[in-house]
Amino acid sequence: MVAKRFFVPGLLGFVLALIIFLPLFSQTTSTNKLVLRAGPGIKVDGQLAEPIWRRSLRGESLLVPHPEREGAEGMSTQVFLHQDGQFLYVGFICQDSQPDQITATLNQRDDDLRNDDSIYVLFLGGKNLEYIYFFGLNLLNTQLDGRLNLVEGNKDVAWGPKWLSAVQKNAKGWTAEVAIPLEMFPSSGEEVRLNILVSRVIPRLDPVFWGGPLEPAFSLEQINLFQPLLLQQREKRLQGASFLLARQTPEDKTPLIGGLDLKYSFSTALTTRVLLFPEFGLVEPDEEWLNFTPYELKIPEKRDFFQDIFSLTDQEFNLFYTKRIRDIQAGIKVKGNFPWSEFVLLSTYAPEDKIRRIPTSSYHLAMVRLFPLPWLSVRLTGSSRVDQKNTWGNIGFDWRMDLSSGFTLRGQLAQSFGEKKEDNFALALFSSWQVKSTQFNLGFLRISRNFGDNLVKIGYIPDDNRQEIRAQLLQTFKLKTELIDSFHLGAKGYIYWGLDNTLRSWAGEGLASLEFKSYWSIGLxxxxxxMLNEIYPEGFPGLEDKVDLDLWNEYRASMKDISLFDQDYVFSLFNPVVGTFYYLYMGKKEYWNYQAGFFSRFDKGQGGRFELEIKRGQFFVRDFTLFRLFKDLAISRTVFLEYSLYYLDFNFEIPPAYKSTNIHILKVDNRLSDRVNINIFFLANTALDKITFQLRTRYIFWAPRGVVEFVVQRGSRYFRETNEDTAAFLRLSYQF
Structure with a gap:
């Protein structure tokens, strides 16, 4: 305990020193990097009809937010990015619920287009990031380009290279394509590094009075929103890294090991990656969450070998859940990305997982997705886990039909294989309608009794043995006031029965929120x-009285088939008991949980976000109060800080359910230069008596080939696992 008391203040002092004394200027603005590989050229005609646009990189995350915009329903903007080694192509689909009111009056090059409906592409560049380069376009294909000097504050529209553009108007709005030459950006010969944003101006909705040279397209207060974009200018067929890893861990691992990370491109559309002896201890640890369900939580993936397939397998029935794989000794992945299809093949070899009691196993995934029609996509997925004694697997088929701009149908059919040979099918059907300011979703699921028992060996599903109906309605009301932009009302709910038609659970949830003409919103x-207690001990002797410990354990062991996944956790929630030598049973046949909450959010993009949430209610047999806080801060162009706090006052003392809990999560990213990066991760969970600290440093000592990484970590990096172990890793990599 003495070590813990001194550990936290010492860490906070160390973090403060890093923030104050380390240099605060560098060549980037964010840590989330988009990578764009070279592909075929595009004919710039403004229609976005070529198949390559369908498989291009989506860029909605680059859109500048417009919090002051009024009447924005039906004004969605889609952004697409592509490059061929010579040009960066940016495509816009600008939907407009009033296409006859689109303004396009200016036809002279470098006219101030802010009074016209227009789109913009902006870059943050220069030797010291002292310029913003901007490219604008209206529906008459009038081009505006220039640069804004951030030091002197002047705008120079005389500057500008020759670039290509085209526009088209249609019944739903308009589309635009721009092609910006890459020769204007510094290049290493193999790649181009950019900082980019895009914007759309709708003059009839945006404020009339502007305070900056590029408003309302862009405000200088939003400079921290620029995101890094890496263009791989020349495709190398063989890429990779060989590395030497030295590690000191409590686990029985070789202290010195070598490995390979190889990537081979058969073409721009077909690549493979081979990984030998990776060390996932170099990856940022999992974050702790509070679980207000009787189900297993789904944890985000942070390991880059699995990250690019995590979203591809994120289905209603998740047939391949990469967090089931703890460590691997070898892995191979093949990805294909074509105009009308995409596929992923993956195999890994995992050593014995002693903590989860999983023997040495291999994991496999095959996924093929087809786009036979512009409005239709279909996908076939298969996965398996194989060890010396058993084989588990899943196969599924899912589809999506965008029948109109506001109506979508999607579904999934799946079957699992393993120890349970029967009742292992699942079906999901969903529909979504959106008309102007109204959105309605309706879904139906039928999941057989044994589907989840097999699937969870490799995939993810909260629960099985259910027939479920889901519904959600969201209505937006635009308010023409000086302060408030819109008022939102929402409702959602579900009801589900077991396959024996026993009502197991239902829930209803309501939402009311105000969105102000700023980046701020509040709501209730x-x-x-x-919830039915399916493991209620009907007729059990001594119910609501003293129960002998051995007798209770015998009853617990007899409950072999609990449909919910995490049986120990569920048993403690549904059947809470107290005592050491005997149990005093406190459970109920059925539970009525409730929670009421208030939230306040401010979202100005990375480095300018704030969230506050307060909830009170009852979870099973105990009252609770929850306080959640989130804040991230761009201290400079190089230093980003992120802090989360969960405070839970919960009078429930039965492990593994929650006691009163504090969860603190602090992240610091300090990019000292293009060559040096320092990351700090700190987590404290008082309910688990868990502290995790990780310091990661990365130094490119021989650009761009030689990289050294050093990581020191205390505590477990896995969700809800605790230890006080200390580990250190040093990896030297040579990239080729």
Missing amino acids: TFKKEY
Whole structure:
């Protein structure tokens, strides 16, 4: 305990020193990098009809937010990015619910287009990031380009290279394509590094009075929103890294090991990656969450070998859940990305997982997705886990039909294989309608009794043995006031039965929120939930009285088939008991949970976000109060800080359910230069008596080939696992 008391203040002092004394200027603005590989050229005609646009990189995350915009329903903007080694292509689909009111009057090059409907592409560049380069376009294909000097504050529209553009108007709005030459950006010969944003101006909705040279397209207060974009200018067939890893861990691992990370491109559309002896201890640890369900939580993936397939396998029935794989000794992945299809093949070899009691196993995934029609996509997925004694697997088929701009149908059919040979099918059907300011979703699921028992060996599903109906309605009301932009009302709920038609659970949830003409919103939520105690000990001797410990354990062991996944956790929630030598049973046949909450959010993009949430309610047999806080801060162009706090006052003392809990998560990213990066991760969970600290440093000592990484970590990096172990890793890599 003495070590813990001194550990936290010492860490906070160290973090403060890093923030104050280390240099605060560098060549980037964000840590989330988009990578764009070279592909075939595009004919710039403004239609976005070529198949390559369908498989291009989506760029909605680059859109500048417009918090002051009024009446924005039906004004969605889609952004697409592509490059061929010579040009960066940016495509816009600008939907407009009033296409007859689109303004396009200016036809002279470098006219101030802010009074016209227009789109913009902006870059942050220069030797010291002292310029913003901008390219604008209206519906008459009038081009505007120039640069804004951030030091002197002047705008120079005389500057500008020759670039290509085209526009088209249609019944739903308009589309635009721009092609910006890459020769204007510094290049290493193999790649181009950019900092980019895109914007759309709708003059009839945007404020009339502007305070900056590029407003309302862009405000200088939003400079921290620029995101890094890496263009791989010349495709190398063989890329990779060989590395030497020295590690000191409590686990029985070789202290010195070598490995390979190889990538081979058969073409721009077909690549493979081979990984030998990776060390996932170099990856940022999992974050701790509070679980207000009887189900297993789904944890985000942070390991880059799995990250690019995590979204591809994120289905209603997740047939391949990469967090089931703890460590691997070898892995191979093949990805294909074509105009009308994409596929992924993956195999890994994992050593014995002693903590989860999983023997040495191999994991496999095959996924093929087809786009036979512009409005239709279909996907076939298969996965398996194989060890010396058993084989588990899943196969599924899912589809999506965008029948109109506001109506979508999607579904999934799946079957699992393993120890349970029967009742292992699942079906999901969903529909979504959106008309102007109204959105409605409706879904139906039928999941057989044994589907999840097999699937969870390799995939993810919260629960099985259910027939479920889901519904959600969201209505937006635009308010023409000086302060408030819109008022939102929402409702969602579900009800599900077991396959024997026993009502197991239902819930209803309501939302009311205000969105102000800024980046701020506030709201109220309320949720009521009914849940049947399926493991209630009907007729058990001594119910609500003293129960002999051995007798209770015998009863617990007899409950072999609990449909919910995490049986120990569920058993403690549904059947809470107290005592050491005997149990005093406190469970109920059915539970009525509820929670009421207030939230306040401010979202100005990375480095300018704030969230506050307060909830009170009852979870099973105990009252609770929850306080959640999130804040991220761009201290400079190089230093980003992110802090999360969960405070839970919960009068429930039965492990593994929650006691009163504090969860603190602090992240610091300090990019000292293009060559040096320092990351700090700190987590404290008082309910688990868990502290995790990780310091990661990365130094490119021989650009761009030689990289050295050093990581020191205390505590477990896995969700809800605890230890006080200290580990250190040093990796030397040579990239080729």
